[in-house]
Amino acid sequence: QQQVKQSPQSLIVQKGGISIINCAYENTAFDYFPWYQQFPGKGPALLIAIRPDVSEKKEGRFTISFNKSAKQFSLHIMDSQPGDSATYFCAASGLFGNEKLTFGTGTRLTIIP
Amino acid sequence: ETGVTQSPTHLIKTRGQQVTLRCSSQSGHNTVSWYQQALGQGPQFIFQYYREEENGRGNFPPRFSGLQFPNYSSELNVNALELDDSALYLCASSSDQGQETQYFGPGTRLLVL
Numbered sequence: 001q002q003q004v005k006q007s008p009q010s011l012i013v014q015k016g017g018i019s020i021i022n023c024a025y026e027n028t029a030f031d032y033f034p035w036y037q038q039f040p041g042k043g044p045a046l047l048i049a050i051r052p053d054v055s056e057k058k059e060g061r062f063t064i065s066f067n068k069s070a071k072q073f074s075l076h077i078m079d080s081q082p083g084d085s086a087t088y089f090c091a092a093s094g095l096f097g098n099e100k101l102t103f104g105t106g107t108r109l110t111i112i113p
Numbered sequence: 114e115t116g117v118t119q120s121p122t123h124l125i126k127t128r129g130q131q132v133t134l135r136c137s138s139q140s141g142h143n144t145v146s147w148y149q150q151a152l153g154q155g156p157q158f159i160f161q162y163y164r165e166e167e168n169g170r171g172n173f174p175p176r177f178s179g180l181q182f183p184n185y186s187s188e189l190n191v192n193a194l195e196l197d198d199s200a201l202y203l204c205a206s207s208s209d210q211g212q213e214t215q216y217f218g219p220g221t222r223l224l225v226l
Contacts, residue, residue: 097213103155
C-alpha cells in the first residue's frame with residue numbers, strides 16, 4: 001500500500017522557470033518530510049526537509065510548502081537550472097528522521113534551455 | 114569525514130543463488146537502513162540496524178537478512194534469488210544524536226537472470 005503519492009511522474013521546465021512537485025500522504029503519524037534528489041547512478045541526496053509545525057521552509061532556490069490539514073506538501077524550485085535535472089523523491093517518516101522512510105514514486109525533472 | 118560506501122557496485126546472479134551486499138556507514142553513524150529501489154520506483158524500506166540489532170523491518174520475506182558489525186558497517190544477504198530481486202540496493206547511515214538525516218550510498222545494482 002503506497003502511503004505517499006507523488007505527482008507528476010515527469011516534468012519539463014524551461015530554464016529560469018519554477019518547478020513544482022506535489023506529494024500527498026495518508027498516515028497521520030508521519031512527522032518528518034524530506035525531499036531527496038537523485039542523479040543517474042547515484043544514491044538519493046537530501047535536499048531539504050520540513051516538520052508539520054511550520055507551513056513553509058526555504059533554502060536557497062528550494063522551498064517546501066506544507067498543508068497539514070490537507071496532508072499535502074510540495075517542492076518548489078525557483079529559477080530552475082539545467083543542473084537541477086534529476087529525479088526528485090518526497091518521503092515521510094515518524095518522529096525521528098533516522099526512522100524508516102516511506103518514499104513517493106519519484107518525479108523526473110528535465111530543465112530545458 | 115568519509116561518506117557512505119557500498120560494494121560491489123554491480124552484480125549479476127542467477128535465480129536461486131545467494132548474494133551478500135556490503136555497506137560502510139559514515140563516520141560517527143550508528144544506524145544503517147537498507148532500501149530496495151526497483152527501476153523507475155522510489156526506494157522501499159527493507160530493514161534497519163541500530164547498534165548491531167535489527168530495529169524495524171519492511172514488507173520483505175525472511176530470505177532478506179542482515180547484519181551490523183561493531184564498527185557499524187553492515188551486510189544485506191538475500192537467499193534464493195528471484196528475478197524480481199533485480200534492483201538497486203541502497204544503504205543509508207544516520208546517527209541517533211543531533212541531526213537525523215539519512216545519508217545514502219551510491220547503491221549496488223543487482224541483476225538476477
